[in-house]
Amino acid sequence: VHGRVIRKVKGGLMVDIGMEAFLPGSQVDNKRIKNLDDYLGQQFDFKILKINIERKNVVVSRRELLEEERISKKAELLKTITEGDMRHGTVKNITDFGVFLDLDGIDGLLHITDMTWKRIKHPSEMVELGQELEVMILNVDKEKGRVALGLKQKESNPWEEIEAKYPPGTRITGKIVNLLPYGAFIEIEPGIEGLIHISEMSWVKNVTDPAEIVTKGEEVEAIVLSVQKDEGKISLGLKQTEHNPWDEVEEKYPVGAQVETEVRNLTNYGAFVGLEPGIDGLIHISDLSWIKKVSHPSEMLKKGEKVEAIVLSVDKDSKKITLGIKQLTEDPWETIEKTMPVDTTVEGTVTKITAFGAFVKLENGIEGLIHANELSDKSFGNVGDIVTVDELVKAIVIKIDPEHKKIALSMKKLVVGENQIDLDDITVTPEATEASSDEETS
Structure with a gap:
């Protein structure tokens, strides 16, 4: 009616x-x-x-x-509609994943990934309710009555010529559109974005957050590193627009060179030192001293201190330089058997007392051990009964082990030797012998 x-x-x-x-x-x-x-x-x-x-x-x-009219129109439309057709529709609903359009008898879904070649977070960035759009039919499921629509397909795919347009090595300019923990996305042109990974942001800085280097909305220059057309990915580098200081590091810091460095950081295993902005090296704890047993670098170095060191190795590819302080001087252990042979009398300061003996620092800085058995020719209870820390003592070298950097000393042998020398100095005369005989007779 x-x-x-x-x-x-x-x-x-x-x-x-x-x-x-x-x-x-x-x-x-x-x-x-x-x-x-x-x-x-x-x-x-x-x-x-x-x-x-x-x-x-x-x-x-x-x-x-x-509804009856819509069902009739839908059935008629499903008969005639084909993939690739261009149709007009009205936006009737907007969701997080796309837009539903009324195609005058049938609803179609325009998925967010088919709205534009560029990246968008929500369909509402492009359309609004009631808006009329011309879309392309991408797929028709006549059994389920579903129609998939596309908007970006009306335009040419900017990725088609991407490899020819942006070959590796190309310098580009773009805007930072998104920052993520692993890098920054830069829009090269509408629909084309590339990623600058945090590892490609600086030659000299260990970047943990892209916000340390760039900000959203900033215009930057970058170098194309690689293009994966099928995956829709472009890898970019920011640091490649600048000179790499590691390129000349082997020439500037050859192995064996003596350099001045500044202590930047101390760790349990060594000290990181700066050679120049962006170029750091490591002095391992084992390369701090020939003779001192260093348990932590802070025993010898402090942060901010200027120190001389010798370049031990350079690995340009891994960006690693190792240095040594002890190499500034000769290793005293290499000549110990000549400078301090067995039976040499030496003088040193007691540095440590243990249950098994006393450690003595000698004049050349080497530390030797006087075992408890070699402290005295007389009986005693504790090592501390014979020597004390900081006491200056004399001893004889009884054993040298350059390979294991050990030297054994003896105070007992020195005392026994001196006593023997005193006995050897006594001269027995005939008069003394006769006097002795007379005393025994009487």
């Missing part, structure tokens, strides 16, 4: 179809209604749902007619 909406009542509208009929709010339309007042005075076709003659009550529906 045909009728005209005449007034609004509780729960719906009243319609004049020759007599008054009730149009429930749920039956007014097949889309969301913002305001029922918009329908007042308008004429439509209606389907009678219910008639109560006794109460003279008639219930009508416009929605059912619209």
Whole structure:
């Protein structure tokens, strides 16, 4: 029946179809209604749902007619629609994953990945409810009545010529559009973004956060490192736009060169020192001293201190330089057997007392051990009964082990030797012998 909406009542509208009929709010339309007042005075076709003659009550529906019409149109459209067709549609719903369009009889989904070649976070960045769009039919599932739509497919794919346009080594300019823990995305052109990984941001700085180097929205220059067309990826480098100080490091710091460095950091295994901005080296704890047993670098160095060192090795590819302080002087252990042979009398200071003996620092800095058995020719209870820390003592070298950097000393042998020398100095005369005999007779 045909009728005209005449007034609004509780729960719906009243319609004049020759007599008054009730149009429930749920039956007014097949889309969301913002305001029922918009329908007042308008004429439509209606389907009678219910008639109560006794109460003279008639219930009508416009929605059912619209649904029947939509189903008919949908069936007709599914027969004629094909992939690649261009169609006009109206945005009826926006979700996080895409947009639903009314194609005049059938709904289609425009997925967010098919809206544009460039990166967007939400479909609302491009469209709004009620907006009319021309889209391409990407896929039609006639059994399920589903249609997939595309908007970006109307334009040429900017990635098609990407390898020819941006070969490795190309210098590009773009805007930082996104920062992530592992790097920064830069928009080279609409629809084309590349990644600057944090490892490609600086030659000299250990970057842990891209925000240390770049900011969102900043215009930067970068070098194309690689292009993966099929995966839609471009790798870029920021540090490659600058000179790499490691390129000349082998020439500037050859092995054996003596250099001045500054202690930047101390660790359990060594000290990191700076040679120049961006070029650091490591002095391993084992290369601090020939003779001292260093348990931590802080025993010999402090942060900020200027120290001389010898370059031991350079690895340009791994960006590693090792240096040594002890190499500034000769290794005393290499000449120990000549400078301090066995049976040499030496003098030194007691540095440490243990249950098994005493350690003595000699004049050349080497530390030797006087074992408890070699402390005295007399009996004693503890090592501390014979020597004390910081006491200056004399001893004889009794054993040298250059390979294991050990030297054994003896105070007992020195004392015994001196006593023997005293005995050797005594001269027995005939008069003394006769006197001795007379004393025995008497």
